[in-house]
Amino acid sequence: MTQLIDRTTRGVYIIAATPFAEDGALDLDSLDRLVDFYAETGVTGLTILGMMGEADKLTPEERRAVIDRVMSRAGALPVVVGVSDAGIGNLTDLGRHAMDRGAAGLMVAPSRGPAREDRVEGYFHAVAAALGADVPLVFQDFPLTTGVPVSPALIRRLSNDLPQMVMLKHEDWPGLTKITALRAQESAASVPRLSILCGNGGLYLPQELARGADGAMTGFAYPEALVQTVALHHAGRTDAAEDLFDAYLPILRHEQQPGWGLALRKHILMRRGAIASAATRAPGPRLTTTDVAELERLMARTERRLAERG
Incomplete structure (x- = not known):
């Protein structure tokens, strides 16, 4: 399987949900259907065991x-x-298992702790x-989740010092100026390019693409919206990309509610x-009948807006 080795990766790497049965058991049959669903929407790749994939609720064996x-x-x-x-040994064991099975790469967030850049820098060198x-x-x-803000200068230093750090999953918020700063640094011939894919549910995707992002690495229950927005932008059709994105924006925004977004997405x-049950693993939110009626509206x-667009 292709690895992320050349720092030019672009497109949409969808953050995959992890399906559970109503009793909380891992639903591997739904996982098969979900992978097929994502592939059919035209995504470039998948990202699994992310924060919205409920990885922290899985046992090591389930991961x-x-x-x-x-x-x-x-x-x-x-x-x-x-x-x-939290432990580099655990991280390494799971990472080696993933790479042995053919993973394209591994995603790592700064460990929680004091927001000191020397600590973050040392951690990534150790990883x-x-x-x-x-x-x-x-x-x-x-940083909204980890509590650890990281400057463009540190990201660039790590990217330069560690050739294997080939991509940034950008989820700072607000963070558009960070993309601009990183791309400006690359105007120097000595600075290697860094692939940038963006998260936050794609909420700011058109603006992030305009700032120089290569695509998205995020979750949304309509992956085709992200795929088509990125493709139109890369084709130079920026207005068409935003017009398409706008058709999905109300439900994308609704899905971004803190604490409830995963239940809505599922x-x-x-x-x-794509999956048999919308269950999240405890402790996780459950939608009320009012929540469901609102979402289905x-x-x-x-669907009507898309039909009107043809």
Whole structure:
């Protein structure tokens, strides 16, 4: 399977949900259907065991089971695996398992702790040394969740010092100026390019693309919206990209509610036939009948707007 090695990766790497049965058990049959669903929407690749994939609620054995099942189903579709962990030993064990199964690369977020850049820098050097120079790394920059803000200067320094750090998953918020700063640094011939894919549900995707991002690495229950927006932008049709994106914006925004977004996303995926149950693993939100009626009204409005667009 293709690895992320050349720092030019672009497109959409969808953050995959992790399906559960109503009793909380891992639903591997739905995971097969979900991989097929994502592939049919035209995504460039998958990212599994991310924060919205409920990785922190899985046992070590379940994480490996998810990796094995996705890798056996994905075929030639590249798969990035989230391996963030409080312990570097645990991170390395899971990362090596993923790479042995054919992963394209590993996504790692800064460990929680004091927001000191020397600590973050030391941590990523230790992670890179433990995994080895042959393992492509994706730096997940998500300070709203980790509590660890990271400057463009540190990201660039790590990218320069660690050749295997080939991609930034950009989820700072607000963070458009960070993309601009990183791209400006690359005007110097001595500075290697860094692939940048953006998160936050794609909420700012048109603006991020305009700032120089290469695409998206995020979750949304309508992956085709992200795929088509990125493709239109890359084709130079920026207004068409924004017009298409605008058709999905109300439901995309609704899905971004903190704490409830995953439950909403899973309900849409269930209604679209991608998974059997919308269950999140405890402790997780459950939608009320009012929540469901509201969401399904938004789904119907989205479908009408798309039909009107032809």
